[in-house]
Amino acid sequence: AQSVSQHNHHVILSEAASLELGCNYSYGGTVNLFWYVQYPGQHLQLLLKYFSGDPLVKGIKGFEAEFIKSKFSFNLRKPSVQWSDTAEYFCAVGSGNTGKLIFGQGTTLQVKP
Amino acid sequence: DADVTQTPRNRITKTGKRIMLECSQTKGHDRMYWYRQDPGLGLRLIYYSFDVKDINKGEISDGYSVSRQAQAKFSLSLESAIPNQTALYFCATSDPVNEQFFGPGTRLTVL
Numbered sequence: 001a002q003s004v005s006q007h008n009h010h011v012i013l014s015e016a017a018s019l020e021l022g023c024n025y026s027y028g029g030t031v032n033l034f035w036y037v038q039y040p041g042q043h044l045q046l047l048l049k050y051f052s053g054d055p056l057v058k059g060i061k062g063f064e065a066e067f068i069k070s071k072f073s074f075n076l077r078k079p080s081v082q083w084s085d086t087a088e089y090f091c092a093v094g095s096g097n098t099g100k101l102i103f104g105q106g107t108t109l110q111v112k113p
Numbered sequence: 114d115a116d117v118t119q120t121p122r123n124r125i126t127k128t129g130k131r132i133m134l135e136c137s138q139t140k141g142h143d144r145m146y147w148y149r150q151d152p153g154l155g156l157r158l159i160y161y162s163f164d165v166k167d168i169n170k171g172e173i174s175d176g177y178s179v180s181r182q183a184q185a186k187f188s189l190s191l192e193s194a195i196p197n198q199t200a201l202y203f204c205a206t207s208d209p210v211n212e213q214f215f216g217p218g219t220r221l222t223v224l
């Protein structure tokens with residue numbers, strides 16, 4: 001069965017620290033990859049997405065992610081986090097024409113001012 | 114106005130009661146989804162619909178049913194609510210390349 005694994009469940013950083021959140025998936029075919037963010041009390045919003053082309057994709061608010069096909073990974077990065085980045089982050093994978101997304105368990109990021 | 118709306122936003126009910134959660138969208142998408150979110154488990158798919166006549170079970174459909182009344186409306190029902198259905202419920206729509214757009218969520222508590 002397809003699955004998505006986020007390695008870090010709870011991350012605590014100080015402002016200006018660099019961030020990398022891991023995401024690995026299990027599926028051998030063509031995939032579409034997403035990172036969503038959920039700010040406290042809000043709904044999920046798209047941070048960035050990868051469909052094809054350049055494996056390094058840039059999203060909103062200074063986030064980027066790199067698709068490494070050989071490692072089945074799509075890690076999220078940000079060079080310098082801000083207090084306002086405190087949120088829960090979800091990696092999601094859509095495969096082929098299923099029309100469904102499989103979500104990881106989520107990573108809670110807490111940024112201390 | 115929000116593209117995906119959900120009603121109610123919060124609901125407290127008792128075990129055994131029938132509950133309906135409603136979702137409407139103005140994005141014109143054919144595909145709609147219901148998820149539940151539980152701490153540490155991420156989002157899990159309950160039901161999804163690719164058009165008005167196409168309804169499919171997700172990974173955790175037991176205890177739930179859905180109705181796709183129109184392209185823009187997709188309702189989730191709990192026929193007889195139980196406490197372990199206490200969760201945050203999200204409706205979503207998607208375009209053909211799977212980018213999903215989420216509603217604000219319904220926080221359901223079953224006592």
